[in-house]
Amino acid sequence: MTTAIQTNGLTKDYGSGHGIFDLDLTVNESEIFGYLGPNGAGKTTTIKLLMGLIHATRGSATILGLDADRDAVALKHKIGYVPGELPQFGGWRGSEIVAYIAGLRGDVTDGEVEAVAKRLDLDLGRKYREYSHGNKQKLALLLAFAPQPALLVLDEPTSGLDPLHQQEFYGLVRDARGRGATIFISSHVLSEVSTSAIASGSCATGTSRPSGSWTSSPVSVPTASRSCSRGLHRSSAFARSRDSNRSPSKITV
Numbered sequence: 001m002t003t004a005i006q007t008n009g010l011t012k013d014y015g016s017g018h019g020i021f022d023l024d025l026t027v028n029e030s031e032i033f034g035y036l037g038p039n040g041a042g043k044t045t046t047i048k049l050l051m052g053l054i055h056a057t058r059g060s061a062t063i064l065g066l067d068a069d070r071d072a073v074a075l076k077h078k079i080g081y082v083p084g085e086l087p088q089f090g091g092w093r094g095s096e097i098v099a100y101i102a103g104l105r106g107d108v109t110d111g112e113v114e115a116v117a118k119r120l121d122l123d124l125g126r127k128y129r130e131y132s133h134g135n136k137q138k139l140a141l142l143l144a145f146a147p148q149p150a151l152l153v154l155d156e157p158t159s160g161l162d163p164l165h166q167q168e169f170y171g172l173v174r175d176a177r178g179r180g181a182t183i184f185i186s187s188h189v190l191s192e193v194s195t196s197a198i199a200s201g202s203c204a205t206g207t208s209r210p211s212g213s214w215t216s217s218p219v220s221v222p223t224a225s226r227s228c229s230r231g232l233h234r235s236s237a238f239a240r241s242r243d244s245n246r247s248p249s250k251i252t253v
Helices: 043-050 072-076 094-105 110-120 134-147 163-178 190-197
Strands: 002-014 017-028 032-036 058-063 079-082 151-157 182-189 200-203 214-215 237-238 249-252
Touching: 002 043, 002 182, 017 043, 017 182, 032 043, 043 058, 043 151, 043 182, 072 079, 079 182, 094 134, 110 163, 110 182, 134 151, 134 163, 134 190
Parallel strands: 017 214, 032 182, 032 200, 079 151, 151 182
Antiparallel strands: 002 017, 002 058, 237 249
């Protein structure tokens, strides 16, 4: 099976034990992978490393056969990305933002923009500053899904969405996978991942120094009553702190 995302010993050390450490992660092509963990566990840091937005202290990440750091510009044409912190476009209208991003990418069709906007009930004629948080999130989803990329990297993608449009988001994810895309979803909400993902991994804490393998094999995600810090399902690896005074973290896949 072809690999979409592969990390080997990926580390971002912010000092004082904060960051992510020695992450080995494999996500196969055409798979929906849920990346779970509480706030501050290092999910966004991992995604920024995958997107080439920050540089690793050590280790490597390969995305669709390209180096995530060295080939970051080329990769951005292959990835649909929803950041955890949305950018600010001020007085630009939604349609102007879409046109700007489409011009940068060169692979966005008017028909697909209209289709996604209709599914999300998004008015592209309004100014960005007039959008509610939910509508700003819808625009971010449109910019990620409309190009129909090979890989979608989504950081807390349903933040601000009402239940109806959360369901529409899950439909977009299913349709993307149906055409062969790989979807990497970061969330601290177990029920969100259990609704959409067919494989998942969890990170218990961002302050320990975990090492171990995260291999994305098909799993049965249990109900939301179980805590991600206690593991989602059968553990394939345990991450142990290099500081003997810290409790071991647990990596489960």
